[in-house]
Amino acid sequence: MFEDGTIINELLIERLNYLIYVVLLLIGLHAMIAKKNLIKKLIGMSIFQTAIILFYVSIGVKEGSTIPVYLPEHDLHGSHSVPSDTNETSHFEHGPFIVDSSLVRGYANPLPHVLMLTAIVVGVATLGLALALCLRIYQGYGTIEEDEVLAKIERQEMLSKPSIVVKSVDSSKTTNSKAEKPPSKPKVSSSSPSTKRPQAIPKTKAKAASTSAKAKTSRAKSVSPKAKPAASKSTTTGSKKSPAKSKTAASKPTTKAKPKPKVKSKAKPAVRTKSSSPAKKATASKPKPRTPKK
Amino acid sequence: MSLDQTMFIPVLAESLQTTSSPTPLQFFGILLGLLGLFFFVGTAVGMIRFPDFYTRMHAAGKGDTLSTMLMLSGFGLVSMEDLSMGSWLLFFKIMGVVLFIFITCPTSSHALMRAAFEDDEMPMTEKDLKKPSAKKK
Amino acid sequence: MKLLSFIPVLVVGVLLLYAAKDFPEWGSLDAPASKSPVSSHFIANTGVDTEVPNMVTAVLADYRGFDTMFETVVVFIAGMAVLAILKNSGRKKLVKREFEVDAEPDLIVTNTVRLLVPVIQIFAFYVLAHGHVSPGGGFQGGVLMGASFILVALSWDLETALIRFPFNWTTILGGLGVFLYAGIGLLSMFLGGEFLDYSELANIFTVSREMARYHAMLGVEIGVGLTVTAIMFSLYANLSTEGRHQRGL
């Protein structure tokens, strides 16, 4: 099947490196486009990078060549110097000499290696930068899934845009209407772990809600601006019950963090009485920060 | 050419080309390498077949350490075909690698097991084997 | 979205495979990259110009030193940007992370690390200094050095590593590395040559022009190593703690 010199033969047998470089590059590209998780996107980006590095290294390969470090007979200095009593090196003058073109073929091409060596280190630096941005996004939005982040941004924009136009609606309606439709709005204030955001968000939300408050003014009369905190609290509780999938995912870290140590401290002594000493167990199950042991 | 200590790649290439008639030392090295490969297959099979994290780490920790050490020692023996200065140097470098693998590999498997222990991963008992649901996990 | 993304991927793939048809044969000696006068010149003349056996180091630090200097600056800027992004951004009240367990530093692990870290650091210095005659150099040595501190941080905790390598040092050392690199370049400029033309350093050091380049390359690699060490440790310290520098991984 492969004997008749088709393109399959060329790609699969003689140029497998080039084929694999294309395949890896496409895998990375597809991951960067289609994956929703930002960390997955970054792994795709790294695969893309290494595919390009593979390509560069592949074009620098020469058949039957050695690594780009001079053989001892081409570099007669330092620890590489060959003693002059051997016959072989007696016709070389002491010191390095210009390697002629027939010997140049014996070494692999150093130029792609140099270019790619710096590219790798810069690649990890940029990976760190991107991960820092991921952390920041997680602090702001409580998730690193791209579609959820986009949905949150969209909702925020949708809520904050009309507030520029209509500002003079009285605030009594706003608080109430907010209390009545929790499922759509209060995600950000409840889920975001950042310290600044929960203060900033309800304000814009209050403004925004004022525009869409026409229909639901049933309890609007009795509410004074004082009632704001209570209303916002009710929204937070409402958000936890709401069945939207993204919301439950977002509020997981705050809710999940608490019950875990309790469960653990209960479970541990019961099961591990034999396997570890009781003193160690007590220290392990205590929720204290790790201290350096000196 | 007798003092080319740092250039070990051509040395290896030459030694590989002359494997048509291996010296007894090289033959012993090849034998060690094959034995290491055997244990490595055992490690891989254990990683797949064992049901539980701890038993899997047992296979990985022991088999991996032993097989890597055996293979590296075999490699060191294969590379010293002429007992020259360079091949001795290479042999001692490889033995240094073997020493560090002997130190670090059990430590890493200990750290993994300890992490699993802290995370309340329970070892599998005979009771779990009888339950049909335990087989999936 | 997932199906839609296959369209650009397939288009790119077909184009690249079409281009791959025209690539030279695998390992061919007549490939344009191997025939080019630039790389042939590097292979032929590195020994004469710089007396460095490792061509990659010579090309990295000498022939293309300007490139490498700005790569180092990129690494430095990336570290500073991570610091700027994450500084004071984390939660103040230290919530428990998803798979965090409270545990003492393990006895076996810490003692092994106590044994290993000096060896790793000596190996890092060896790689840095021996990069002229064997694979290695500033980037690799710096990464190994940073990895040794990260190993301390992983086996004890971050505070212990920060006692050994205070966080303020990362900024200072990173800047110092870039400064060392650029300073050697500027010094050779003040001595009458061009920027990063190390052979002019032979005027103040009593060595030949080739050996001046040899030793200046070592200085440059030390600069790269300092920057990379500092930035790698700073990346880890920032990312594992969200910029708080306490209670890390």
Added chain:
Amino acid sequence: MGLALFNTFILLLLVVAALLALRVKDLLTASVVFAVYSFLMCLLWAEMGAVDVAFTEATVGAGISTVVLIATIFNLKRKSSD
């Protein structure tokens, strides 16, 4: 026949590792598989004669970038939706 068997084998393993790193839903597993990918890449480059690049990839790709990825995932959520 230019390519050695070793080369071919590692190239095929690379594709498997890349696909696996992107398919698993657990981000920790993904980063560890990505370390495997980096190390395979390092072996491939050492085989091609690019020892400096291989050394850099072994320290950076399989060492530092895995640690940095795991340190970040430690502060994020571990599960991924795809």
